[in-house]
Amino acid sequence: MGFNQCYLRNVENLSKEFNRNGLESFLKRYKKYDSLTGPTESFDFLESKTKQYEESINNPISIFIRM
Secondary structure: OOOOEEEOOOHHHHHHHHHHHOHHHHHHHHHOOOEEEOOHHHHHHHHHHHHHHHHHHHOOHHHHHHO
16 A cells, blocks of 8 residues: 655645636545645645635535625
């Protein structure tokens, strides 16, 4: 069995990937790794998107209000 590690790129690249793929696909990609490394700012960005996703699941109407 392998150990999957990922280095998080800078926030600008993560943001482009997020905008291109959407919230769910973006998070699904990083969820599969056993370990993440990279800049603190990239972790903060990933954490903010995870919270956004969790809020949308708990309150689906809030997605439409933000638009």
